[in-house]
Amino acid sequence: MSERILVIEDEDRIARLLQLELAHEGYEVAIEKTGRQGLKTGLSEAWDVILLDIMLPELNGIEVLRRFRNTNQTTPIIIITARDSIPDKVNGLDQGANDYVTKPFEIEEVLARIRSCIRLAKHIHEQNMEPSPKTLKVNSLVVKHRSHEVFREGKRIILTPREFDLLVYLMENWNLVVTREQIIQHVWGYNFTGDTNVVDVYIRYLRKKIDYDFDTHLIQTIRGIGYSMRESAK
Structure with a gap:
């Protein structure tokens, strides 16, 4: 079809x-x-x-x-x-x-x-279509993959589809460092030909929603390489 x-x-x-x-x-x-x-x-x-x-x-x-x-x-x-x-x-x-x-x-x-x-x-x-729901949890951050729901400390957080995909990718690579190029490939797709600076823009959006209002920041910048999701106090 x-x-x-x-x-x-x-x-x-x-x-x-x-x-x-x-x-x-x-x-x-x-x-x-x-x-x-x-x-x-x-x-x-x-x-x-x-x-x-x-x-x-x-x-x-x-x-x-x-x-x-x-x-x-x-x-x-x-x-x-x-x-x-x-x-x-x-x-x-x-x-x-x-x-x-x-x-x-x-x-x-x-x-x-x-x-x-x-x-x-x-x-x-x-x-x-997986038979069981996929739930990711990091610190107080919970992502319910099938329903596209995100919670931090019990508070529901509304994300755009791209923000959601980016968050899931970072959570799946907890404590690992991922480059901007890896993020582009996994979140935007291999055929994306735009500027990798779009990753920085979306990381900033994500931080405002899941980090800034909480005591523990989860998205860390690894200077000269990319980003990592790991715990870090304010």
Whole structure:
């Protein structure tokens, strides 16, 4: 069965290009040209990947992303945007996007990022089909893998999908040092071609949520190498 991709893009030329190229690759493709209709279609049907423009009529892409993630935390979303500043990219990722592509883009890059998102989604689905729940515990931090719930000292902590994957990877490597490159490969995927500085950005997000308000800090910076999860007093 062909993977289904929803393209939410109001520029006719780009929408048509994506439709033709994706169909040529064997994907089933649907196009929506407004943010409001794109959100409605995205939530009403099952999609393997959503390609989402930022500058959309009726409802901008970031608001579409925010509302979609309130209901659906799992469907991969790739932002397509002409805004190439770091704050714009980080904002999109922080709202729950899985990846981003800047305009103008090469179609080969878009296809590679789609394949990466689909592989990762399938991997997460297979993990969630395990017969017994997977729970990770470090100090007072508890992660329930199948339900994507995170608690510290009994307080529930809300993470974006990318933050959750990063936290799980660090917890699975408790007391070990992992490099930025290793984190990129395991959390973003082997086909990720962005700047490894995105790891530092997400580590900062994660620290704000699971470390800063507690007496024991768990995420440690290993200067010149990467990061490690281990106990350290304030």
